Amino acid sequence: MNQYLNHLHVLRLLVQRELSSRYKGTIIGILWLFLQPLIMVIVYSFVFSVIMKVRIPGMDSSYHFALYLMAAMMPFFAFQEALISASNSLFANSSLLHKSTLPAILLPLVPMLATVITETIALVIIxxxxxxxxxxxxxxLLLLPFLVLIRLCLSLALGYVLAIMSVFVQDLRQALGLILTVILFITPIFYPVDMIPTELIPVNNLNPLYHLLDAYRAIIIRAELPGIGLLYMAGFSILLLCASVYFFQKTIERAKEFI
Structure with missing residues (x-):
């Protein structure tokens, strides 16, 4: 029990270090956590609502599109940041991996937990x-923490696999940014799902991010309960997480030989 509590304490310290290291040497420090999403909301609202006056059918206000976009982009940015950080986590913490008694499975967890804090701040602003x-x-809106938890589960499920695979296939870290950009554009984030050709709708429905990001929009923008697809997506994320944790534990000792 004491060892478990010690690991939780170390994990908390590592998450704090992860966040503070991002803004080390800056003038306003941790306040960037609040300033960055705030500036993004202001810029997106000005560009899409005041300059371009973009509207989505069925939405009366041009400000609706900026918020419609941000409600999905902020969780996606958190998802993206989590995967990129996880893919580099074992290399970045190689000394801890070899010299510390800290369980290796906590190392990819640290940067992914940090994204929960940044995402929460962004969602509050939105x-x-x-x-x-x-x-x-x-x-x-009380369901938003549940959505953040599902997003974290999906990030962890993919992040643990990426952490290991990036050791054996180092090109994966270079390709990951491109892969995530492709996912960004094939997921209905910049456009409503109604614009997708009918024959591609079944393919889109297989995209777990679509159901998750649409749930964020349902709660924040449409003020309605998310669709049933979110429950299937939550179950899928949990099962995938269990499988990825098993994969990580089985392969981490071999991966250490390459780091």
């Missing part, structure tokens, strides 16, 4: 913006 610009608020 919810406040939705209330100010669209007078939009709903009790369904």
């Amino acid at each position: 919810v406040i913006a939705a209330y100010l610009l669209l007078d939009q608020v709903s009790y369904y």
